[in-house]
Amino acid sequence: MSSNTVLEPHIPDQLPDRGGRRILVVDNDADTADLLVNRLRRHGHHPASVKGGSAALKAYEDADLVLLDLELPDLDGLEVCRAIRSMSRVPVIIVTARESELDCVLSLQAGADDYVVKPYGFRELMARIEAVVRRAQWQPAAAAEIEHGRLSIDAGAREVSVDGCEVALTRKEFDLLHLLASHPDTVMPRRLLLQQVWGDSWSRRTLDTHVSSLRGKLGDSGWITTVRGVGFKIGNG
Structure with missing residues (x-):
């Protein structure tokens, strides 16, 4: 069994309650994940586990809370956390062997x-889960619109405009x-970007083609800046 496996023989499991939450366990260690899933289930929750970051990005939308390891086989856990937070307000607790500040x-x-x-x-983990969920329930709703200089994005209506003029974009x-x-x-x-927008269905030129198309439709290549060897960031047009 893994050295990171959680063992608490003196703490009895509780009977299931009716307030169970859907908890996604993202952990590269199958033994640790299975043990945690079993403990969570016995405490009345509805856990599921995945091994990698790619799978986590497909599954988090069905969860009330994500327990995320940093050591994953495909994507870095920090990247996965950023991606989830960019699209969702689901609570995320990092559960890892990394103990540095x-x-x-x-x-x-x-x-x-x-x-x-x-x-x-x-x-302690159960207490932290309840505390995080409790804080999340008190947070105000996320803004439905993003204003970035002359660029306006309405996430609810999926509409984009520059200087008040609507820009027709494809879904991707x-x-x-x-x-x-x-x-x-x-x-x-x-x-x-490829994983979050396209999942597993993309070719080598997919991202570059869409960036080029976006720049043309927005009317200025400066709206999307290329950072060589890394990726892209939003610009000021």
Whole structure:
């Protein structure tokens, strides 16, 4: 069994209650994930587990809370956290063996709601889950619109305008622009953009083609800035 496995023989499992939450466990260690899923289920929750970041980005929308490891086989856990936070307000708790202050700070900056170091106490984890969910319920609703200089994005209506003039975009063009504009001070890695917007269905030129099309429709190549060797970020047009 993994050295990170959580063992608490002196803490009895509780009977299921009716207030269970849908919890997504994202962990590369199958033994640790299975044990945690079983403990959560016995406490009345409805957990599911995935092993990688790509799978997490497909599954988080069905969860009330995400328990996310940083050590994943395909994507970096911080990238996954940023991607989830860019599109959703679902609470995210980082559960990892990394115990440095820097990892904790980076995780919180990436949008995590809390940070738990393995090995941890299960009672503590349950308390943190309830505290994070409780805080999330008190947060105001996210803004439906993004204003970035002369650029306006209405997420609800999926409409984009520049200087008040509507710009007709395809579904993927809108998703790409919205993701970039949601992080105005962040360079978004190419791999993360591809995964978040296209999932597993994309070719090598997919992202470049859509960026070029977006620049043309927005009327200025400056709206999307290329950061060589890294990815793209929203510009000022």
